[in-house]
Amino acid sequence: MTLDRWLSRIPIDSPSAFMKQVPTLIGFGIVALIALMPNGVPVTDWPEFVASIVLVLVATVLSLVVPWRRLAAEWAVIVPVLSLFAVGLMRLGTGSSASPFVVLTLLPFVWIASEEGRINILIAAAGTFIVLLAPLVIDGGGGSPADVVRAFFSPVLYLIVAVVINEIAHRMRVQLKVAREAVEQQQQLLAQAVTAQDELVLNEARLKTANRLIQSIWNAVTEQSVIGTDLDGLIDVWNPGAAKMLGLTEKQVLDGKHHIIDFHDTQEIEQRLEDMDARVTTVSSVDEFSALVDTVRAGSADVRDWTYVRPDGKRVAVQVAATPRLDENGHRVGFIFVATDMTQAREFARLKDEFVGLISHELRTPLSSILGYLELMRDDEEAPLSEEQLQYLGVAERNAHRLLRLVGDLLFTAQVESGRFPLDIKDVELGSVVSASIESARPVAANAGVTIVGDLPDGPLTVRGDAVRLGQAVDNLVSNAIKFTPSGGTVTVALRAEGETAVIAVSDTGIGIPAVELSRLSQRFFRASTATRNAVPGVGLGLTITKAIVTAHGGRLDIASEEGVGTSISIVLPVETPEPVTAAIPRAEVAP
Template sequence: MTSQSATLARLSKLSRLISVDSPSPLLKHVPTTVALLLAIVISLASPSLGVSQPPAFVLCIAIGVASVALAVWFTHRGTDSRMVTIVPLAALLAIAFLRVGTGGTSSLFSALIILPVIWIASEEGRRWIFVAGLGTAVAVMMPFIVIGELPSEGPEWVRGFVSPLVFTAVAAIINEISRQNRVQLKSIRALAEDLESSLADSVGQATQLRRSADELQKANELTNSVLDAVTEQAIIGTDLTGTITVWNPGAASMLGRTAQEMIGHASILELHREDELENRSRELNYPPGATVLNPGFSALVESARLGVGEIRDWTYRRSDGSEFPVEVAVTPRVNSVGTTRGYIFVATDITQSVEVSRFKDEFIGLVSHELRTPLSSILGYLELMRDDSDSPLADEQKLYLGVAERNAQRLLGLVGDLLFTAQTSAGGFPLKVDDISPGDVISAAVDSARPIAETAGVHVEMEGLPSALMIRGDKSRLGQAIDNLVSNAIKFTPRGGSVCVGLAERDDDGRVEITVRDTGLGIPAAELDQLFTRFFRATTATANAVPGVGLGLVITKSIVQAHGGELDVSSVEGEGTVFTLRLPQDAARL
């Protein structure tokens, strides 16, 4: 950087020097002044050359001094006016009178004429050639002009014409050389300015590059410090093909493999179970005929590639072959222009959480199972009391008995839901698979919900129920799922609203699509991700005192997934909600 600055300084100095179009008038007049002074001294000191015409000699000295004074004045003013050519013209006149005063036409100082001629001819413009020629003619013919006579001899006439012509030719040559020098000078100056500007830009870019490099180094140091500080999570980075490029100490501790072993040598797929990757690939439902070069890696990053954040549970494999559950968040790794260069996987060991959840499910299952028997007994005895003809109940007693029976039935339904969720968490539940008509299942669910809907003032309708459409599934479980969606839609729709249940067959993949659309309260966008979590209730439900315990959607999603389908939701708060249930037509997963 020091050498660049020094070079820039030298170029700047050179630019200032060559930016002056010509030397100062005084500097240009120095050769003529010195030559004229020497001629005067020689004339005064040498008797053989003596002064033949003292008045002309004195006039020569006076004009010479005046020319020097003019040169000093023009230099001091710093003007570049063409008036400065008065100085060489005055010098030319002084030389002319010097010739008159030192022998006239035979003067030995005629050669001095060339000095002011050079100055005049070097000025910009062709006209100065003629000015130099005319001035030369005057200087040569001055002896005859002073005495008022014409040349009497032939050589004098020849000298009077030839000498000016020769000086004019010399002036033309000098003028052309000066013109070319000015052109070259301008080119050199422009080049020097360009070089100076380019070097200044280069220095600026180098400074910015060094600053950027320093910032990048600091950012890398900060990133490495953060990665090294995270020891409870495994942070793993890959390129676009799945090759590992980042491996933090948390990954080394969790998986028992060092960064040297993994970075640049191993694939992220080595940490996963093949069956989980295959199942995820099937869930992605690539379009028919689509070519997926790396289906295993695509199963991991497809959502992140599409710009959708995803947190998913996987099973990782340690270096010793043991396996454990992890929760993995996947995000794309982009460069400064937004191009994806790879992916970041942040994995958290959830072994303890899974164990706690398993114990909780076992406890719920145990408690629910133990509650079912006494509840069934209570309902049985309540029914006996109500139907006992030997000891009929009073109307008030029947009212109380009805309240107790309804609450017992409600409690029994809740116990059933708890048992069902415990079954799904424990690894599934049995399905009675058969050929069923989804239209019939929907009609039955809507017919069952109509009394409740009419009481709530909600209009329920169906659309697009092709009777010929058949699928493979458990009619009872699918009916339960649709019942849950329809009852939820009615509960969340204010009086005067509507609920529409639709059925269609998709053309792209042949799946059956069931939609339940309402014009109800809607669900806040920030809560959609938690909607299928057990016991979760949206703020719109709690704020409007909508009854429920937060298990219906969990059960519905489990039933849909057990049939190899998907359940999606979209909602706008205050406008309504749409649940979309997609099922394959061929076979359910048992």
């Protein structure tokens, strides 16, 4: 092993006690060789000479075996203090004050003075003073005046040197600590930079993957047009679905000159502006654009039916969902319009309504004829029927009436869909309407084992409306409540005034409806899962018709239900005279 490699193993920032003791050990070794040489410095006192060698060896062994790093820093000066005393004994053994080996004092002195702590300055100076003064004291004050001057003057110089060494060592330690912290910080920063670089590469790969996925999804959306605009309506996003729907490629549109208003029916825009109480005589492009995004600017998404006009003049009926377009800071920078072609859907709905209306008319006539002939058979006095025949005839009549009611419901829904929903508006005393519904339902409730309770006000409660249609609505609610309430349950029909409204509330203790299905109850042919699970008869038109009637009277239908507990449905009607309203019946999502 070379000297350089051996020295490289020495910790520069904090060498061990043994490494600090090595120079002193080497110095004593050299002194011993010189003293033992024939022409060397003579040994004047062998016991003191040997004691100095032994003491420095003891100090060296202590520097090796004692774990000084685990002890407090001030304990480490024990080794150089012992070495300093060994120097004093060496002087006494090799000529006392005339010994040439006084220079060895520097080695332990520097060690002590360079240790951390101002107390080590005093220890180094005091130890040096003792080493230099001891020969004079032991010799009985002998020696030349120069020796006496050196004995007292030298410790003062050593004290000054100790101060300087201690301060320099202290500053070097501070600088070394700062340098070490800087190196550690650089290493941490380097490690963080490497980690950040790895994460950057990984995120870049993820971003590329996400971009490819988004691009794939974007290109796959061909049945819906997605159009993006800036805050003024200029188009800057145009997907393949928009190209297919409107007949223009992305390159043709993204030239900074196409406005989304260019693809809308002008009359629909003007009608929308009129609904917004806007002036339509001299509207600007920005005003027209407000017809599309007024609701979105207010903070809500807007779903509305519009008509797109292609450059070739072809009109496309669409349903457009308009939403805000936000940047990374959440600021609105434009708008997104997602349009679905509703041409086929509306045509299918129209054909279905025509079919339902046609079939209903075709069924109503023969059903009426069947009921008429059944009544003639039952009332024929010339050929009276037996009890068994009358029983069979009653079953046929009940089923014929049930079919006739179903046909009537289908015709009613067709009228609502077509906008032909007449109301005979008069003063209607709701108490009599509700009472009639309760009395009509009592036999059915008794057969089902259900108690029906009426809660009516003492005085009259009058509204403007169609008494027949309102009675139909209440009958539907009461009938449903009885059907969905098991034997032993209760149906409560209450009428009350609440401010400027009249409320007819029908509550039951029945099977209830799941919360997730409440919003779909007014859709045609929809039936709650609890109804189908419990095999409750019905086709899913009762609530649909009821809501249409209530909406036409300017009211609303409130529904609250808990599965297994019961349901409460309230008809809320304005006491003031309502403007007749045609209520569109929601499309069925479940096939009849």
